[in-house]
Amino acid sequence: MPIEADRDVPGLIVKFGDYPLHHGGVGAIRSLGRLGVPMYAVTEDRYTPAAASRYLTRAFPWRTTGTEEPERLVEGLLRIGRRIGRPAVLIPTDEEAAVLIAEHQEALDGHFLFPRVDPGLPRRLASKQGLHDLCAEHGIASPPAAFPESYADIVAYAGSARFPVVAKNREAFVRRARPAVNGTTRIDTREGLLALARDWGEPPGVILQEYLPREDAEDWIVHACFDAHSAPLAMFTGVKVRSWPPHAGMTANAYAVDNPELADLAARFIKQIGFSGIIDLDLRFDRRDGQYKLLDFNPRMGAQFRLFETESGVDVVRALHLDLTGRTVPEGEQRAGRRYIVENIDLPALLAYRRSGYTTPHAPARPSGTELAWLAGDDPLPFLTMLARFVRPGARHLHQLWRTSRRGGTTRPAG
Structure with a gap:
């Protein structure tokens, strides 16, 4: 239909x-x-x-x-x-x-x-501290976190923390000249944390979070759209195969994978908080305790939303438009096994992941179909424009991010 x-x-x-x-x-x-x-x-x-x-x-x-x-x-x-x-x-x-x-x-x-x-x-x-508090209020698992108010608090935290740790800006967008960290930053040592923190100012404006090791974890994503009563109009789950920068950045390659348990967890949380509209969630399944831990809640469309589509052809953006214009959103199961590739960042991510020897559980051996982020036969100019703007400055930016990750700090850009 x-x-x-x-x-x-x-x-x-x-x-x-x-x-x-x-x-x-x-x-x-x-x-x-x-x-x-x-x-x-x-x-x-x-x-x-x-x-x-x-x-x-x-x-x-x-x-x-x-x-x-x-x-x-x-x-x-x-x-x-x-x-x-x-x-x-x-x-x-x-x-x-x-x-x-x-x-x-x-x-x-x-x-x-x-x-x-x-x-x-x-x-x-969107606030890391606000999300952490909401998770605690509604019984949703999230990584243990600290919210230092001064450099002295960071020194005290560094004395007992288990490294590596993750630093994020407390607020999703920071209206000042320079945020404390450029996205999600993994910090491997106490000395590294103290050195970085000297530039964070007072108050530091960061959240320090337990790092969930990739060897014991799986990266999952949830994209969905909810109506005015917080009931799901479209609900999708998938696994992140690769990101750039490696293991802490924007999705470069992902698969749609059915996960009823995760879908139910997300639907219950949305109902409890009364949200309406599109969401993009990042969760990490911690095999050590068997819990899905919510890392990020984006109260808007996610950049990789086109990974997901129902058998009826509905994605979260189409669901939103249909709902807000009074149209019925056709029912349908998600098309499992679909793959999504962001061409300009997946190649360096692939090379980095091969070096690390890490493979993603649950990724299908063969995709049921592939959606490219940029290249489309019926709309080629965005791909060509991306290449024209990306090649020189983009390659330099990727190299800078890679050098940062090799020094022990990995950043995650917005998206």
């Missing part, structure tokens, strides 16, 4: 971070655009892969700095809404956009369509 999307209601990709090579936004433009939905996007400039997509009706170049007041961002969104000329479904691709939409629902109401949630919930979920 074909999906009957409302072609009179456009979609708008909303992003405030500076990350022009974002395959998730391109995936969302293609997903709804192939159904005939007019698609618009906020882009850093006119020469991003998203702006090059044949399925994009119009790009709105808007390079934000991270220092704008929220009211200015809301005004900018409203100006874009007036240019579109009719209410559009908002699809945030970063935490700042998701939080802004939730916290300014009244101002955006009538101009856009978006899930209604407790205005403070997305910020709390």
Whole structure:
């Protein structure tokens, strides 16, 4: 049965971070655009892969700095809404956009369509400390963590901590000149922690978390979309095969794998907290105690969401648009065994993983199908634009990340 999307209601990709090579936004433009939905996007400039997509009706170049007041961002969104000329479904691709939409629902109401949630919930979920507290409140396992308020607290922690440990910024997006760490950072020694912490300022603004060793763990992901009553419209589970930087970064290669236990855990948690909309969860199954431990909760579309699709052709972005436009979301099981590859980062990740000798449990021997993040026969320009922007600066960036990981610090970029 074909999906009957409302072609009179456009979609708008909303992003405030500076990350022009974002395959998730391109995936969302293609997903709804192939159904005939007019698609618009906020882009850093006119020469991003998203702006090059044949399925994009119009790009709105808007390079934000991270220092704008929220009211200015809301005004900018409203100006874009007036240019579109009719209410559009908002699809945030970063935490700042998701939080802004939730916290300014009244101002955006009538101009856009978006899930209604407790205005403070997305910020709390995106915050590492807020998520840790919610997990404790609702009985969801998460790695033991410390929240130092000073360098002295870090010194005390380093005296008893079991290394390696993981450092993350407490807040998902940091409105200051330089965040404490650039994504998830693995720290292997006490000396390494103390050296890094000298530059973190007061208060440090980080969470220090137990590192779950890859030899005893499995990386799982959950992508889903929930209706206004926190009931799942589409629910997907999968395993992360490779990431870049290795073992701590953005998904480079993943498989869709059925995991009813994990799906039930995620659905119960969402019901308890009353969330509505799209989620992207990162969990690590700890074989030492048999628990799925929640590492990250992204209250928005994940970059690798196109890994997942039901037998009816529904992904989380399509489910959101159908639900917000009053259409029925077709039922269907997820297409298990599908593989997702992010071309520009999977090759270096593959080389790094082969050196480490690590293999991912549960990954099928053969995929049932492969979805490429960038290359699409019906929409080739985003791939070519990615290559043009990536080759020189991207290769240099990958090399810098690799050198960092060899020194004992591994970072995870947003997405």
